[in-house]
Amino acid sequence: MNIGLIGSGGREHALCKKIYESKITKKIFCFPGNAGTSKLATNIEINILDFKKVLLFIKFFKIDLVIVGPEEPLVKGIVDFLKKNNVKVFGPSKYASKLEGSKAFMKMICAQNNIPTAKFKICNNKKQINNFLDNCKLPIVVKADGLAAGKGVTICGNKNHVIKKSTEIFNGKFKSSKKVVLEEFLTGEEASYFLIVDNYTFKFFGTAQDHKRVHENDKGANTGGMGAYSPAPIITKELEKKIILKIVKPTLKALQKRGEPYNGFLYVGLMITKNEPYLIEYNIRMGDPECQVILPRLKTDIVKIFKNTTLNKLKKTPVVWDKQKSMTIVLCARGYPGPYKKNLRLSKINNIKLSRKDFIYHAGTKFLKNEIRSNGGRVLNISSVGNSFYKIRKKIISIIKRLKFSEFFYRKDIGWRVINKR
Ligand code: AMP
Ligand code: GLY
Numbered sequence: 001m002n003i004g005l006i007g008s009g010g011r012e013h014a015l016c017k018k019i020y021e022s023k024i025t026k027k028i029f030c031f032p033g034n035a036g037t038s039k040l041a042t043n044i045e046i047n048i049l050d051f052k053k054v055l056l057f058i059k060f061f062k063i064d065l066v067i068v069g070p071e072e073p074l075v076k077g078i079v080d081f082l083k084k085n086n087v088k089v090f091g092p093s094k095y096a097s098k099l100e101g102s103k104a105f106m107k108m109i110c111a112q113n114n115i116p117t118a119k120f121k122i123c124n125n126k127k128q129i130n131n132f133l134d135n136c137k138l139p140i141v142v143k144a145d146g147l148a149a150g151k152g153v154t155i156c157g158n159k160n161h162v163i164k165k166s167t168e169i170f171n172g173k174f175k176s177s178k179k180v181v182l183e184e185f186l187t188g189e190e191a192s193y194f195l196i197v198d199n200y201t202f203k204f205f206g207t208a209q210d211h212k213r214v215h216e217n218d219k220g221a222n223t224g225g226m227g228a229y230s231p232a233p234i235i236t237k238e239l240e241k242k243i244i245l246k247i248v249k250p251t252l253k254a255l256q257k258r259g260e261p262y263n264g265f266l267y268v269g270l271m272i273t274k275n276e277p278y279l280i281e282y283n284i285r286m287g288d289p290e291c292q293v294i295l296p297r298l299k300t301d302i303v304k305i306f307k308n309t310t311l312n313k314l315k316k317t318p319v320v321w322d323k324q325k326s327m328t329i330v331l332c333a334r335g336y337p338g339p340y341k342k343n344l345r346l347s348k349i350n351n352i353k354l355s356r357k358d359f360i361y362h363a364g365t366k367f368l369k370n371e372i373r374s375n376g377g378r379v380l381n382i383s384s385v386g387n388s389f390y391k392i393r394k395k396i397i398s399i400i401k402r403l404k405f406s407e408f409f410y411r412k413d414i415g416w417r418v419i420n421k422r
Helices: 010-021 051-060 071-075 078-084 103-112 126-134 159-170 237-257 290-297 302-310 347-351 389-403
Strands: 002-007 027-032 065-068 120-123 140-144 153-156 180-184 189-197 202-210 213-215 219-222 227-230 264-273 276-283 325-333 358-362 365-368 371-374 378-386
Touching: 002 010, 002 051, 010 027, 010 290, 010 302, 010 358, 010 378, 027 051, 051 078, 065 078, 065 302, 071 078, 103 120, 103 180, 103 237, 103 276, 120 126, 126 159, 126 180, 140 159, 153 159, 159 180, 189 237, 189 290, 189 302, 202 237, 202 290, 227 290, 237 264, 237 276, 290 325, 290 378, 325 389, 347 371, 358 389, 378 389
Parallel strands: 002 027, 002 065
Antiparallel strands: 120 180, 140 153, 140 180, 189 202, 189 264, 202 227, 213 219, 227 325, 264 276, 325 378, 358 378, 365 371
């Protein structure tokens, strides 16, 4: 099969590698991909939100199946558009993508189906905000309803801050929506649970924990993710049963009932409080960098899984996992998540010899005059698998040191929760 892969991050490099390893794959085309994917696939430089142009290339290259990595094209309806034009595509419909694309939609699904989540209020104006603030406990989490590239959530310790952040959203700071969701603040440990879903059934697709804060000891600004590991030991068999019974099944049933069954990856973002799961968010895609730690543990041919999911034959498709553990550390350009330099040289990557257990996923990279250069804040994901998180992290850090990149930084404490307990 010829496979089309949409996206350009570390997640897509990880997907691309797995797709490349599949026995069914003939050729891979990445829209637009990065310097890493270009070794395994043909990169097509294109705006992935220009669906008509994407379709032209899909037809021209006789692509049999399209996999969509990031949320924005999904929320904007790429799956519906391609299906209408007779292209086979893996990913949720525009309607189902509202689980991530609209926090108000996701919260309404929770409220209507008794799904455990933070108490909330959807607000359309300042008056509703003030009414809510009259009798609530602080802190309060202020969320923009629509997609906000990870910048739409603020934890506010006082009422003025709530009003300021809400006003910014009402004034159109995030173009996707002007609604505000106010939420009670949940305490506990965050973990992510992944599923692959077809119209009738779903299968487990790994667990992971990431580190969103930029500095060690989980300090500093929020980022897209500074590192992750899989599995997440906090998700025990007992907790998993609760997640499926209280959160996953009611959500999928609610969409089915509306005649809009879910199909694709589903990322369940959880807060675990006293061994009880609360839904923080849904993402309608794999996580980045969670994908980079989950896929190395997958033993089944990924293209077979994608193909059978789009055909609604997931029930009879085995999805088998390796018992080994996996970790990735994100190498960032200095300054990230604030302003940072681009076009930094990365050619030394080619001199590093890695064992079969290690891998460097490219995230923000590109080719400039035949040289690998940085093209974003999160640049590389140095990853490895093994039997001990402690040893895996040591190995990853030794690889980063061999790279001798002075203009980049990384967190040395990824996985502290699972390592310091020893
Ligand atoms: P979201 O985009 O909804 O996942 O929010 C981003 C991050 O904000 C989450 O990963 C949590 O760390 C934090 N967060 C969101 N909602 C809450 C909440 N109700 N209570 C505590 N933390 C939250
Ligand atoms: N690492 C968080 C996310 O992909 O949303």
